[in-house]
Amino acid sequence: MPKSMRLKSIISILFLISAVAAVPSPAGADTIFGIGYLTRSFSSGEEDTVYKLKTLMLSTGQSFDFSSGWKLKLEAGFALSNFNGLAFNGLPVSLEYSAGGMPGVALGASIGKAFWLLDEFVIELQGRVRSSLSLKKNWTLEGFAVPGNASGTNWWAEASVGPKISYHFFGKFVPYLSIAGSYFTGAFNMKEKLENLKASEKKTFKGKSFLEVIFGSELIVSQKLQFVAEAGFRPYKGGLDTILTVATLIEF
Amino acid sequence: MFREKTTSTSFFGILLLAFSLMPGLSDGKAADRRLKTSQLQQKKNEVSTRTVRQKPLVRRQSRKMIKIQMPARIQTSAYAPDRIMVKFKPEVTIQSRENMIAAYQMRDVQEIPRINVFRMKVPEGMSVEETLALLQFNPDVDYARPVYKTRIFDIPNDSFFMLYQYNLYNRGIVLDITPEIQPQTTAGADIKATPAWDVTTGNPEVVIAVLDTGADMTHLELQNKVVSSGRDFVNDDSDATDDSFHGTHVAGVAAAETDNAEGIAGVAWNCKILPVKVIDQEGTGYYDDMIEGIIWAVDNGAKVLNLSLGGDVADPALEAACKYAYDNGAVMVAAAGNDALNAVAYPAAYDDYVLAVAATDWNDEVASFNNYGPEIDVAAPGMWILSAAPQWYVGEEYLPYLFVSGTSTACPHVAGFAALLFSFKSWLTPDQVMNIIRYTADDVNSSSYAGKDDYIGYGRINMERGLVPYKLK
Numbered sequence: 044m045p046k047s048m049r050l051k052s053i054i055s056i057l058f059l060i061s062a063v064a065a066v067p068s069p070a071g072a073d074t075i076f077g078i079g080y081l082t083r084s085f086s087s088g089e090e091d092t093v094y095k096l097k098t099l100m101l102s103t104g105q106s107f108d109f110s111s112g113w114k115l116k117l118e119a120g121f122a123l124s125n126f127n128g129l130a131f132n133g134l135p136v137s138l139e140y141s142a143g144g145m146p147g148v149a150l151g152a153s154i155g156k157a158f159w160l161l162d163e164f165v166i167e168l169q170g171r172v173r174s175s176l177s178l179k180k181n182w183t184l185e186g187f188a189v190p191g192n193a194s195g196t197n198w199w200a201e202a203s204v205g206p207k208i209s210y211h212f213f214g215k216f217v218p219y220l221s222i223a224g225s226y227f228t229g230a231f232n233m234k235e236k237l238e239n240l241k242a243s244e245k246k247t248f249k250g251k252s253f254l255e256v257i258f259g260s261e262l263i264v265s266q267k268l269q270f271v272a273e274a275g276f277r278p279y280k281g282g283l284d285t286i287l288t289v290a291t292l293i294e295f
Numbered sequence: 296m297f298r299e300k301t302t303s304t305s306f307f308g309i310l311l312l313a314f315s316l317m318p319g320l321s322d323g324k325a326a327d328r329r330l331k332t333s334q335l336q337q338k339k340n341e342v343s344t345r346t347v348r349q350k351p352l353v354r355r356q357s358r359k360m361i362k363i364q365m366p367a368r369i370q371t372s373a374y375a376p377d378r379i380m381v382k383f384k385p386e387v388t389i390q391s392r393e394n395m396i397a398a399y400q401m402r403d404v405q406e407i408p409r410i411n412v413f414r415m416k417v418p419e420g421m422s423v424e425e426t427l428a429l430l431q432f433n434p435d436v437d438y439a440r441p442v443y444k445t446r447i448f449d450i451p452n453d454s455f456f457m458l459y460q461y462n463l464y465n466r467g468i469v470l471d472i473t474p475e476i477q478p479q480t481t482a483g484a485d486i487k488a489t490p491a492w493d494v495t496t497g498n499p500e501v502v503i504a505v506l507d508t509g510a511d512m513t514h515l516e517l518q519n520k521v522v523s524s525g526r527d528f529v530n531d532d533s534d535a536t537d538d539s540f541h542g543t544h545v546a547g548v549a550a551a552e553t554d555n556a557e558g559i560a561g562v563a564w565n566c567k568i569l570p571v572k573v574i575d576q577e578g579t580g581y582y583d584d585m586i587e588g589i590i591w592a593v594d595n596g597a598k599v600l601n602l603s604l605g606g607d608v609a610d611p612a613l614e615a616a617c618k619y620a621y622d623n624g625a626v627m628v629a630a631a632g633n634d635a636l637n638a639v640a641y642p643a644a645y646d647d648y649v650l651a652v653a654a655t656d657w658n659d660e661v662a663s664f665n666n667y668g669p670e671i672d673v674a675a676p677g678m679w680i681l682s683a684a685p686q687w688y689v690g691e692e693y694l695p696y697l698f699v700s701g702t703s704t705a706c707p708h709v710a711g712f713a714a715l716l717f718s719f720k721s722w723l724t725p726d727q728v729m730n731i732i733r734y735t736a737d738d739v740n741s742s743s744y745a746g747k748d749d750y751i752g753y754g755r756i757n758m759e760r761g762l763v764p765y766k767l768k
Contacts, residue, residue: 130764132720135727136735139764182767186760188746188753189734193767240730281376283424
């Protein structure tokens with residue numbers, strides 16, 4: 044991840060933490076275990092081609108409930124980011140990523156606060172950032188007349204902000220709908236070396252969709268155990284991305 | 296269908312000379328060899344196009360016999376932006392089906408007969424993906440699919456392509472050249488042109504200068520391919536019309552009119568040809584014309600220079616001209632020579648600026664006539680290569696095509712490859728293009744000489760590896 048982006052990610056997360064730190068200490072904290080799958084369509088530079096990132100994320104973290112009403116979640120874990128089909132035609136010998144999930148570190152944070160209560164409905168404002176920083180991966184280029192190798196790293200980050208409407212009529216089962224503006228960006232650096240041919244290409248990309256709609260539900264099993272499941276989509280002109288998340292919140 | 300031409304032509308003398316220069320190709324070799332040596336001593340700066348073999352001609356009547364049906368395939372990455380295909384389950388009644396279609400606000404619904412599949416336009420304001428996402432949860436729908444695009448393979452429909460152009464796409468056929476010459480070819484012993492054409496068939500702005508005997512600019516394969524009438528340095532005028540066959544043949548290999556349902560396919564379908572005549576009717580020329588021709592071609596926009604010719608003597612002015620081309624962003628490709636000597640011809644031997652090309656055959660065997668040495672960069676098919684020839688040269692009873700052998704015919708394969716690389720990646724430097732061509736070659740003689748060697752350099756060129764993205768797994 045470039046320094047500037049790394050800095051932005053850290054600042055974003057620190058901003059969330061400091062926003063919460065400004066309010067009194069948390070009234071409660073849960074440990075989160077989550078698994079998520081998301082697809083994100085993107086384009087790079089002037090290219091017409093629409094690529095699709097598929098990511099599987101396993102994370103753990105803490106959820107903090109503050110007496111002021113703010114809720115903060117901080118997560119870290121493991122991500123497999125699949126950029127299959129991403130072509131690097133800016134290299135002398137074109138390369139196409141077909142290696143499936145590329146392992147990396149996942150970071151995430153969200154913050155929200157209920158602002159309006161109407162009968163059984165609760166409306167809260169929620170912001171979420173999520174990012175992944177891959178480990179460097181090396182490949183041997185086979186079949187050429189000279190020895191060759193390639194190496195690549197990638198990062199991506201997404202942020203969303205919007206209202207979340209939850210319905211509390213059923214007691215322990217709380218369905219909700221979240222509609223948010225969403226932004227996705229990232230980059231993939233690829234280097235290639237074939238004897239005297241040495242080159243690198245950095246593909247920066249932006250998401251095709253800027254809106255996400257998530258249907259979710261919380262199942263409160265007990266004071267100490269809670270399940271959350273979310274399914275959503277991000278439409279864009281000519282396609283649809285999906286989000287699936289399952290998480291468990293446990294109070295130890 | 297084919298017959299060896301027995302009548303002599305104005306080029307016959309040159310052919311005798313060419314044959315004589317090849318060890319083992321004629322009984323009169325020794326005498327003619329001496330003749331050639333003395334000539335070289337007298338005319339130090341002479342260059343020539345030494346064709347090893349040429350003759351079997353395609354008879355005109357054969358034109359009617361060839362019909363090639365092109366296969367089609369599905370390109371899975373793209374589909375119609377507004378249409379889908381839906382198959383309903385057999386138990387769904389017509390009324391239910393129509394109600395459902397109306398409820399979804401599908402448009403222009405048509406049944407594809409026999410298989411109970413309906414094609415329809417998606418509702419206004421909805422994408423194909425959204426519509427399919429909705430339909431997949433409908434229990435009455437067996438399946439709903441996008442309408443994928445189809446296209447023909449980028450295999451040209453030129454009538455001789457599948458039958459004779461083993462050099463571009465070798466299916467392992469019997470090459471029916473004459474009743475006496477019918478070699479069995481080995482599948483895959485080719486330059487892998489067809490997958491490379493899926494990436495690019497060339498950009499008309501990329502010009503290949505053919506420094507040779509000129510080009511028949513009225514030939515079906517070239518009339519729409521030449522950017523201008525070129526330059527004739529032999530006769531000092533601006534009409535590089537071929538008064539032989541050699542330049543026409545070479546130009547045809549590099550960039551013949553392709554996918555026009557007739558004749559042959561060129562390596563770089565859409566690239567253009569700039570004819571530069573530096574060799575006379577007899578197949579010989581002089582360094583000064585060649586040097587001037589190189590500089591003129593570069594100054595007139597050529598990105599690739601093909602020189603299926605050469606001389607035996609190094610010359611600083613020639614080297615300076617090659618450097619000029621290189622420094623100005625052009626790739627020079629030159630034939631190694633057909634003398635079977637341990638001495639690569641000039642300008643091919645200028646290793647820093649020029650790609651030196653040897654010849655292989657339909658089995659990826661190294662041609663016996665190649666000159667060899669450390670300057671050899673790559674090889675390409677150069678045995679019985681079918682390409683264009685002037686009608687007047689072959690005679691009215693034959694189609695205007697010739698089978699020719701020699702490093703001369705191998706060379707334009709590499710020039711076409713370079714032109715395709717520039718077409719696909721205009722930002723490449725000459726050095727990068729040269730290295731891509733070298734490093735992506737197939738080491739077809741690795742059992743005898745593993746790695747780069749003096750006979751075919753890095754190997755026989757492989758356009759697929761040079762143009763199709765390498766998959767990182």
